[in-house]
Amino acid sequence: MMMKPDTSNPVAGTSPNLLVATIRKPWIWSYLAALLAFLATMVLSGGQGALSLLYAALTFASFSVMVGIGQMFVITLGPGNVDLSIPATMTLVATLSLKFMGSEAGLILPGFLIALIVGLGCGMFNFALILLLRIPPIIATLSSSFLYQSLAIWSNRGLRIKPPEPLAEFSTSGVLGLPNLALVALLLAGLAWVVLERAVVGRWVLAIGQNLRAAQLSGVPVHAVRFCVYVGSALLAAVTGFLLASFSGGANLNMGAEFMLMSIAVVVIGGSSIAGGNSNVPGIWGAALFMFLLVSMLNSYGLGAGVRLVLTGIIIVTVVIVASKRKHSA
Amino acid sequence: MxxxxxxxxxxxxxxxxxxxxxxxxxxxxxxxxxxxxxxxxxxxxxxxxxxxxxxxxxxxxxxxxxxxxxxxxxxxxxxxxxxxxxxxxxxxxxxxxxxxxxxxxxxxxxxxxxxxxxxxxxxxxxxxxxxxxxxxxxxxxxxxxxxxxxxxxxxxxxxxxxxxxxxxxxxxxxxxxxxxxxxxxxxxxxxxxxxxxxxxxxxxxxxxxxxxxxxxxxxxxxxxxxxxxxxxxxxxxxxxxxxxxxxxxxxxxxxGHVVPEGDAAQAAEARAELGPEVARLPSGLSARQGEIVGLAGLAGHGQAEALAQFFLSRSSKWRADDRPEVVFVAGDRARDGVLPLWSILRNLSLATLKEFSRRGIVNRTAEAALAQDWQQRIGIRADKLTDPILSLSGGNQQKVLFARALASAAPIVVMDDPMRGVDVGTKKEVYRMIRSEAATGRTFLWYSTETDEILECDRVFVFRNGDISAELTGADITAENMLRASFEMQEAAE
Structure with a gap:
């Protein structure tokens, strides 16, 4: 059968016309939405505080970006793959590492190391449940998150330990007008882009997301790739939890709660396919900025948290519908 | 009805x-x-x-x-x-x-x-x-x-x-x-x-x-x-x-195809000296270096399972080799082969990514060159290699899967009834390619439901109910012998 080849190829399109190529990218919409939310806020304030709003947006978006990257790789693995243990991992890591450091500046590096080790442990435990006990990832990560949350409650006992002074300083300041946190998140996003778009492992993740059996029969080491993805997601959650606790003056038991929805939202709004196999990194930044700017816009128009959550839900549903429609018509 | x-x-x-x-x-x-x-x-x-x-x-x-x-x-x-x-x-x-x-x-x-x-x-x-x-x-x-x-x-x-x-x-x-x-x-x-x-x-x-x-x-x-x-x-x-x-x-x-002549003579000529045994399955199936081994018998009598099992036993789910030992050509394209969201290029290079990578990064120049080379060698009819794989007709998708496997340096190629929906001209081309690859020392394990394909093989194992019921070599490889081995027991049982 002869068919007209589809000209808009999201995967390997290298159009000579850069503008057209950019417009076709699925992530462009998240940036446009962020810009709209920003402008709407500025209309109300008459342009007052534009810079400080951007600075705050970059800072808070950084957390969503870091967990979003991990979640993106997990979602890319295909239907049923999602990491619901991100919030609990963040809480557990923050609780344990801050307790260990006990506000001592000298223990920052070992504290960070502990954060990574706890994250590694969480990731390995998640994947062990998925692989050895054959529990669907969504159930496995949900149930393990109860475990992590309980551990955090048990070790925290209602104490709020302050982060060491230099660490708090680092996470709340910036260089060259950019928040340090944003720089860290940018660096991680850059790395994630290289892994996804240029590295063999990234190809393998995308292949598994499209057809696990075909990938395996083409020599892709499927267990190793999925192991790395789940451990990677937990490690990124660990780094985020560590930095968030340092930023906000200590760990607290519901610090991760909003990142359950947020980590998935930034992936989907950023233009990655919820069905897996087709993802992009730039969209995560656009979506994370949009999510923050949306909240500040609603706040400045005097709307409360309830409206904000309703809107977030509506936006995610809309994006998923639009994305699936586009695929059908293509 | x-x-x-x-x-x-x-x-x-x-x-x-x-x-x-x-x-x-x-x-x-x-x-x-x-x-x-x-x-x-x-x-x-x-x-x-x-x-x-x-x-x-x-x-x-x-x-x-x-x-x-x-x-x-x-x-x-x-x-x-x-x-x-x-x-x-x-x-x-x-x-x-x-x-x-x-x-x-x-x-x-x-x-x-x-x-x-x-x-x-x-x-x-x-x-x-x-x-x-x-x-x-x-x-x-x-x-x-x-x-x-x-x-x-x-x-x-x-x-x-x-x-x-x-x-x-x-x-x-x-x-x-x-x-x-x-x-x-x-x-x-x-x-x-x-x-x-x-x-x-x-x-x-x-x-x-x-x-x-x-x-x-x-x-x-x-x-x-x-x-x-x-x-x-x-x-x-x-x-x-x-x-x-x-x-x-x-x-x-x-x-629009020229009638091939002297095919059989060519085939006999191309039979090179066979090397040592490179594969032996628990079922008794074995293959020597440079040999084309056919798996025959009625459809669904355990040939596909034997091949998949062999492939999985020689490849790891935890480690990818720079030089894989065995590659797989899928017959059930949608289930075992095609990655539907990707371009022809990415589909073609999947099995060879590791072989042609540098420090974990895909060598995209080598990838493009490889794909172009194979597009010509196997005749994939497409405008651009960056077109989606699903824009190709079934037979051309199958050619991409062939190229994916043959491009690898793996010494053993496993083929699970790979000619479904492929036209006569391409089949002849692929037979020729398989024979010349075998002459350079590659081993092929080939399951097919079509008799003419089995006749291309050096040695044939006939499957019945998941077991090997006959091993045929040389002049014994005939349609009659294969049919007899596929049916014998069933007739006896009745």
């Missing part, structure tokens, strides 16, 4: 479908240009042509899935004014049924539930028992002794059994009797004896006044069953004559 009622046999040569100068364009690509054909009751039309000749487009215009961009299609027994109803509804009420090359049953439903889907006007009350009797009657009529339960989940059936169910559903009794049944490569996953049952049924169906469009790459079957042969080439009907007016060579020539 339902022959149209007796009254139609009076007008045995009444047209069922008439195509008048039909054009079908997808953007700038003319998939069908100026096709005119009248299909009459009682006729079996053999439709042949190589991949991309426009066979599938033609068939989809006839069954109403595609609305032609020019010309007219008219069906008999039509009451409704043509432009008020969708084409597919018109075709449906005219009794046009199709069986597609890509299996289109729902794997999560049972056999009888799958009948319910095309039969949308089935009475609601006690439809299950009606569906059960209908589907079993249909299966019994087409494939006596099929052994398929109406309550079996389609996902649990073998590929051959699924194909049988799909064919039976197309011939089944429904609100509109089947007048024209379109069979697109129906025998490609059936073994010889089942295929014979199908051909016999087609003859009965046509004798009773039904019409059939039979698409197959197996020309022997076409000659056997068709009353008229239509040859398509580059979106046109190149020839349409009575079967008796064609010879085998005529037909191949009309399709």
């Amino acid at each position: 339902t022959p149209p009622d007796i009254s139609t046999s009076a007008d045995l040569s009444a047209p069922v479908v008439e195509l008048n100068d039909v054009h079908m364009a997808f953007g700038p690509v003319q998939a069908l240009s100026g096709a005119s054909l009248t299909i009459r009751a009682g006729e079996c039309i053999g439709l042949v042509g190589h991949n991309g000749a426009g066979k599938s487009t033609f068939v989809n215009v006839v069954n109403g899935r595609l609305t032609p961009t020019g010309g007219a299609v008219s069906y008999t027994g039509e009451q409704a004014p043509q432009d008020q109803v969708r084409n597919s509804a018109r075709a449906h009420s005219a009794g046009i049924r199709s069986v597609f090359q890509e299996l289109s049953l729902c794997p999560n439903l049972t056999v009888l539930e799958n009948l319910r889907i095309p039969y949308s006007t089935m009475p609601r009350h006690r439809w299950r028992s009606l569906a059960r009797t209908t589907v079993i009657e249909a299966l019994d009529a087409v494939f006596p002794d099929h052994g398929i339960s109406a309550h079996a989940l389609v996902g649990d059936l073998s590929i051959a059994e699924r194909q049988m169910v799909e064919i039976a559903i197309a011939f089944s009794k429904r609100d509109h009797d089947a007048r024209l049944v379109i069979l697109d490569e129906p025998t490609s996953s059936l073994d010889v004896s089942i295929a014979r049952q199908l051909l016999a049924h087609i003859r009965r169906f046509c004798a009773a006044g039904g019409a059939v469009i039979f698409i197959s790459h197996m020309l022997g079957e076409v000659f056997e069953v068709a009353s008229r042969i239509v040859v398509m080439k580059d979106g046109r009907i190149a020839e349409a004559r009575e079967t008796a007016d064609f010879t085998h060579d005529d037909l191949v020539e009309a399709m």
Whole structure:
């Protein structure tokens, strides 16, 4: 059968016309939405505080970006793959590492190391449940998150330990007008882009997301790739939890709660396919900025948290519908 | 299975479908240009042509899935004014049924539930028992002794059994009797004896006044069953004559391929010295370096499972080798091979990514060069390698999967019935490629449901019920010996 080849190829399109190529990218919409939310806020304030709003947006978006990257790789693995243990991992890591450091500046590096080790442990435990006990990832990560949350409650006992002074300083300041946190998140996003778009492992993740059996029969080491993805997601959650606790003056038991929805939202709004196999990194930044700017816009128009959550839900549903429609018509 | 009622046999040569100068364009690509054909009751039309000749487009215009961009299609027994109803509804009420090359049953439903889907006007009350009797009657009529339960989940059936169910559903009794049944490569996953049952049924169906469009790459079957042969080439009907007016060579020539000569002599010559044994399976199957080992027998007797198991035992789920030991060519493309979101390029390079990478980063220059090289060597018909893989026809997708495996340096190549839907010309090309690769010391394990492919092998293991029932070498590799080994025990048991 002869068919007209589809000209808009999201995967390997290298159009000579850069503008057209950019417009076709699925992530462009998240940036446009962020810009709209920003402008709407500025209309109300008459342009007052534009810079400080951007600075705050970059800072808070950084957390969503870091967990979003991990979640993106997990979602890319295909239907049923999602990491619901991100919030609990963040809480557990923050609780344990801050307790260990006990506000001592000298223990920052070992504290960070502990954060990574706890994250590694969480990731390995998640994947062990998925692989050895054959529990669907969504159930496995949900149930393990109860475990992590309980551990955090048990070790925290209602104490709020302050982060060491230099660490708090680092996470709340910036260089060259950019928040340090944003720089860290940018660096991680850059790395994630290289892994996804240029590295063999990234190809393998995308292949598994499209057809696990075909990938395996083409020599892709499927267990190793999925192991790395789940451990990677937990490690990124660990780094985020560590930095968030340092930023906000200590760990607290519901610090991760909003990142359950947020980590998935930034992936989907950023233009990655919820069905897996087709993802992009730039969209995560656009979506994370949009999510923050949306909240500040609603706040400045005097709307409360309830409206904000309703809107977030509506936006995610809309994006998923639009994305699936586009695929059908293509 | 339902022959149209007796009254139609009076007008045995009444047209069922008439195509008048039909054009079908997808953007700038003319998939069908100026096709005119009248299909009459009682006729079996053999439709042949190589991949991309426009066979599938033609068939989809006839069954109403595609609305032609020019010309007219008219069906008999039509009451409704043509432009008020969708084409597919018109075709449906005219009794046009199709069986597609890509299996289109729902794997999560049972056999009888799958009948319910095309039969949308089935009475609601006690439809299950009606569906059960209908589907079993249909299966019994087409494939006596099929052994398929109406309550079996389609996902649990073998590929051959699924194909049988799909064919039976197309011939089944429904609100509109089947007048024209379109069979697109129906025998490609059936073994010889089942295929014979199908051909016999087609003859009965046509004798009773039904019409059939039979698409197959197996020309022997076409000659056997068709009353008229239509040859398509580059979106046109190149020839349409009575079967008796064609010879085998005529037909191949009309399709646009030169008749290969001295093939067998070449084959014998190419047999190089065989090296040491490189593979031995628990079932007793073994292969030596540079050998082409065939896995024969009836479809679904454990060949595919043996190959998949062998592949998985030699490859790791935890580690990817720079130099993999074995690569796999899938036959069930959608399930085992194609990555649907990707381009041709990325699909082609998947198995060789590790071999051609530097420090974990894909070497994209080498990747593009590799893909270009293979596009030429194996003749993938595509404008750009960055086009989506799904824009290719089935046979061309299969070529990409071949290239994916052969591009690797792996010493053992495992092939799971990889020629489904591939045209004659490409087959010859691939046979030649396999032989020359084997001459350089590569080992091939080749499962095939087609006898001519098995005849290309150096050594053949015949499978029956998951075990090896015979090992044939050299001059013993004949169709008769293979059939005998496939059936022996079953006859003895009865």
